[in-house]
Amino acid sequence: MGYKVAVVGATGNVGREMLNILAERQFPVDEIVALASRKSLGTEVSFGDKTLKTKDLDTFDFTGFDIALFAIGSSATKTYAPRAAEAGCLVIDNSSLYRYDPEIPLIVPEVNPQAVHDYRNKMIIANPNCSTAQMVVALKPLHDRARIKRVVVSTYQSVSGAGKEGMDELWDQTKGMYVPGQERDPSKFTKQIAFNVIPHIDVFMEDGTTKEEWKMVVETKKIVDPAIKVTATCVRVPVFVGHSEAINIEFEEFLDEDEARDILREAPGIMVIDKREDGGYVTPAECVGDFATFISRIRQDSTVENGLNLWCVSDNLRKGAALNAVQIAELYGREILKKG
Template structure:
């Protein structure tokens, strides 16, 4: 099997660390791995297949000889360096929001729209969707193919790891402080996150939605290549370390029963059906953490409308919601295009 030179940009961050683990877990054919970050990380070493690899400082010359670049260092870094990588002949797979809605750049979830990866030739860049969007469309794709979804109403319950390492630390420290009757420190979020829920992810926009909510709206339409789908979202940050949960309600054009949905999802790629309420069996964030599948359960017909389905969708936001999805894109890229 041919092997490839791979770079991870933002290698010392939460998602960057996970990208390295996923490359190793999935035995991606890496010829040479280059780890890139800011000057703050110079001297750090990260293990890959038993070898300590030093982190290098990202600059304009970092992508010479690199075949695939996995980017997760923030939107401003991607905006500057993904085009540099592409110009050097490296295909940039970007985990930030920088290019998701650029028409010429494909927005990919391999279980949903792998054929769109061919569009990477336009700019040399492939966009990885928002974590909450990824798990939702993985669960909805088989239903959309069978009965065509007309409307989606989603409420999310998103883990702090979606914000990064500092948020993980803040939740842990606030929890310890509260359990010890000590004063808490609020730094990352505008309010206490421990034992609390914040209906506020990213900045608020003029329409009253947050940027995170509108990401779900716009990205879903682009991934499904169907601007007619009506989508509305409420995104909430909850005191969970890893794993986003979602309550998803859909209205379909064609009638589909809960049992039909269960059969579809039981056979769907990337989906694990966990749906036995009598045994208290349903998707939980603690079980999804560290896993690559999207877990779906609580599937039932919406009795308030003729063609409605409710479901509960859970996935590890750092794995499937970011790192794994990016590596899966790279797998399709080398299999079908490179």
């Protein structure tokens, strides 16, 4: 049995990646449509060995479609997601619009698959923030074993998290360092991103945290356990694709680094590459195009009673966005649609 699927925002980075992953994972599709704004009408996008022409989102009727994968901004999602949901089509939304609605499940399939049954509340499932998604995949199996009390995370987030404009700005500024007349001032980012790091993602909040940092706190609590304390510092770095995170975890019980390594090796969605030698770890350049969340540098933290440090890397356009959305669609198809 195949499904009728719509990809909304099919011409953007995440939308194109959704189409790629649906094809790569051989998602059971009877019919698929690529939707975009009117200005992108007729733009061609790839789905496996097929080429799709985008249709107009504004006039599209979702009636009869099973799943809609949304990869557009929050303001547009606010207009079109309810239309799809009211037509009986499940919306899997990659924006931040619905993540904090208590009636809407926020899902990472390796972590809280049981939440898929809450789709009935509003026919909408939210996809978490890219930095949260990869972190909770690593936290959940360790939390099940030793109960996490507190997490301190510093992120090193690629410019693709800011969309095509962010990638273009890094490329143009890098060229401008070497080609006279090609210099480009910051526009997408608040400061120069080429050969620099910027400790600022999203807007500042009253307490001095940024909204990206707040998202990691709130989403981890919603997905894993509301009792976990989280503090985050989110940093934009001059990498095109792939987010990295240095994660410090404090547990209620002692967890030996060797046992933690074994637990993570057996956990779904994780690949452990952790050799204490030159190059015995994963960097963002090596994770691009991969489905896995990579874990390296697992080691005891001797400054607290029950602490571990680890390094976490993932392709943010995949696990942080498109892949997680497709995995939710797979979960929904398996647990809800097939069971009637």
